[in-house]
Amino acid sequence: MAEPSRMASALFCPKVMSDSVLKLHHPAADATATTWTIHSATPICLRGTVRVPGDKSISHRALMLGALATGETEIRGLLLGEDPRSTAACFRAMGAQISELNTERVTVQGIGLGQLQEPESVLDAGNSGTTLRLMLGILASHTDRFFVVTGDDSLRSRPMGRVVKPLEQMGAKIWGRQGGKFAPLAIQGQKLQPIHYQSPIASAQVKSCVMLAGLMCEGETIVTEPHQSRDHSERMFRAFGADVEVDVEACRVVVKGPAQLKGQPVTVPGDISSAAFWMVAAAIVPDSDLMIENVGINPTRTGVLEALQQMEADITLENQRTVAGEPVADIRVRHSKLKACRIEGAIIPRLIDEIPVLAVAAAFAEGTTVIRDAAELRVKESDRLTAMATQLQKFGAQVSEHPDGLDITGGTPLQGTEVESWGDHRIAMSFAIASLNATGTTTIHHAESAAISYPDFVPTLDAVVHN
Numbered sequence: 001m002a003e004p005s006r007m008a009s010a011l012f013c014p015k016v017m018s019d020s021v022l023k024l025h026h027p028a029a030d031a032t033a034t035t036w037t038i039h040s041a042t043p044i045c046l047r048g049t050v051r052v053p054g055d056k057s058i059s060h061r062a063l064m065l066g067a068l069a070t071g072e073t074e075i076r077g078l079l080l081g082e083d084p085r086s087t088a089a090c091f092r093a094m095g096a097q098i099s100e101l102n103t104e105r106v107t108v109q110g111i112g113l114g115q116l117q118e119p120e121s122v123l124d125a126g127n128s129g130t131t132l133r134l135m136l137g138i139l140a141s142h143t144d145r146f147f148v149v150t151g152d153d154s155l156r157s158r159p160m161g162r163v164v165k166p167l168e169q170m171g172a173k174i175w176g177r178q179g180g181k182f183a184p185l186a187i188q189g190q191k192l193q194p195i196h197y198q199s200p201i202a203s204a205q206v207k208s209c210v211m212l213a214g215l216m217c218e219g220e221t222i223v224t225e226p227h228q229s230r231d232h233s234e235r236m237f238r239a240f241g242a243d244v245e246v247d248v249e250a251c252r253v254v255v256k257g258p259a260q261l262k263g264q265p266v267t268v269p270g271d272i273s274s275a276a277f278w279m280v281a282a283a284i285v286p287d288s289d290l291m292i293e294n295v296g297i298n299p300t301r302t303g304v305l306e307a308l309q310q311m312e313a314d315i316t317l318e319n320q321r322t323v324a325g326e327p328v329a330d331i332r333v334r335h336s337k338l339k340a341c342r343i344e345g346a347i348i349p350r351l352i353d354e355i356p357v358l359a360v361a362a363a364f365a366e367g368t369t370v371i372r373d374a375a376e377l378r379v380k381e382s383d384r385l386t387a388m389a390t391q392l393q394k395f396g397a398q399v400s401e402h403p404d405g406l407d408i409t410g411g412t413p414l415q416g417t418e419v420e421s422w423g424d425h426r427i428a429m430s431f432a433i434a435s436l437n438a439t440g441t442t443t444i445h446h447a448e449s450a451a452i453s454y455p456d457f458v459p460t461l462d463a464v465v466h467n
């Protein structure tokens with residue numbers, strides 16, 4: 001039966017489409033690839049209620065801390081994407097008992113800090129930077145055990161020196177391609193020493209890797225960063241019983257080891273990075289009105305809300321509450337005329353994963369949106385600056401690429417086209433959102449990657465699109 005709010009909105013925007021707006025097909029040359037074809041011939045609008053999948057960052061951390069704790073960790077609302085599946089597979093291979101993954105209830109029987117077993121084979125982090133970088137901090141401190149970690153083509157081309165360097169300063173023994181810059185990496189576990197690491201980049205993966213290594217050190221492991229990055233590790237470390245001090249002003253976190261972690265219940269809120277697709281979709285498609293329920297609004301993640309509000313998007317937060325230590329709200333977004341804005345500086349780490357879809361919003365905003373200080377986007381699952389610049393241009397958008405950002409001048413109507421997503425989940429879904437307000441047909445290659453963070457993206461799109 002339809003949810004009440006969807007039934008209500010259907011009164012104003014009846015769902016009469018007999019066919020799906022988005023069609024999938026598998027190219028003959030590569031059966032593992034999926035191409036999306038989106039045809040928005042008649043005017044459409046987005047209406048109803050969406051529940052986004054669990055937060056990816058929190059899902060990884062719940063599985064990892066659950067494995068390192070003593071006792072049982074019960075996780076509700078886990079993201080069932082490919083990335084947390086990679087984390088679960090790696091920790092199972094090291095002896096953690098993790099029940100079958102589902103969104104209802106997953107249990108992790110922890111084996112205790114420092115107690116992971118040497119795996120019999122290579123640990124494969126798949127496409128997941130968070131799995132690989134956070135796991136390195138854990139493995140490096142497991143004395144007398146040997147590990148080899150790797151990932152897919154994308155992950156093996158992403159920089160690992162940023163975590164290998166501080167771990168080596170702590171005494172870790174790590175070998176890898178190009179002097180430890182790229183996976184595969186081999187780790188011989190050691191007793192580590194605490195350090196004060198001043199990270200040159202605001203990266204929660206770097207910070208969390210050093211914090212995880214610090215859990216087993218005697219004394220204070222300190223990380224400072226140029227701007228504050230997401231703080232899910234800090235919150236969850238505390239909930240599991242670790243001694244953590246945070247100085248938000250100084251962007252500094254202190255972990256006092258050795259810690260003792262105790263299994264906890266974790267409720268994972270909806271992922272604001274997944275919600276961002278629907279926020280932008282409702283903002284740019286005329287006559288839209290979407291309610292996105294149960295979204296995590298941790299202040300270290302809400303840059304996307306602030307940027308859209310600066311663009312004069314019609315966004316309201318309802319039913320604000322705290323769930324298992326994380327702030328949560330329902331977010332209502334209605335179509336409105338957007339204005340260009342500047343996105344740079346300290347806000348960048350707070351919306352780093354939402355920049356591709358914000359670039360789509362900018363293509364529909366009046367004026368030139370300027371994005372700077374975002375060179376990190378070049379080392380994500382793909383080079384997201386080049387991906388957005390080159391492919392949005394194919395839609396007819398006015399975009400210029402800069403070493404650390406983009407200039408996007410909105411107002412030119414977009415036309416459906418054929419685009420490449422380079423197997424990057426956020427790029428594929430961003431183009432699907434752009435296509436909803438483009439004329440004609442859009443074809444998006446290698447869109448199977450949506451399953452990394454949002455396995456139900458296509459059925460959700462079908463449920464909210466009306467004409």
Ligand code: S3P
Pocket residue numbers: 056057058130202203204205206208230352353376
């Ligand atoms: C993440 C941190 C961010 C983000 C990634 C998830 C995390 O990466 O882009 O999707 O869970 O810690 P960086 O730390 O590289 O900025």
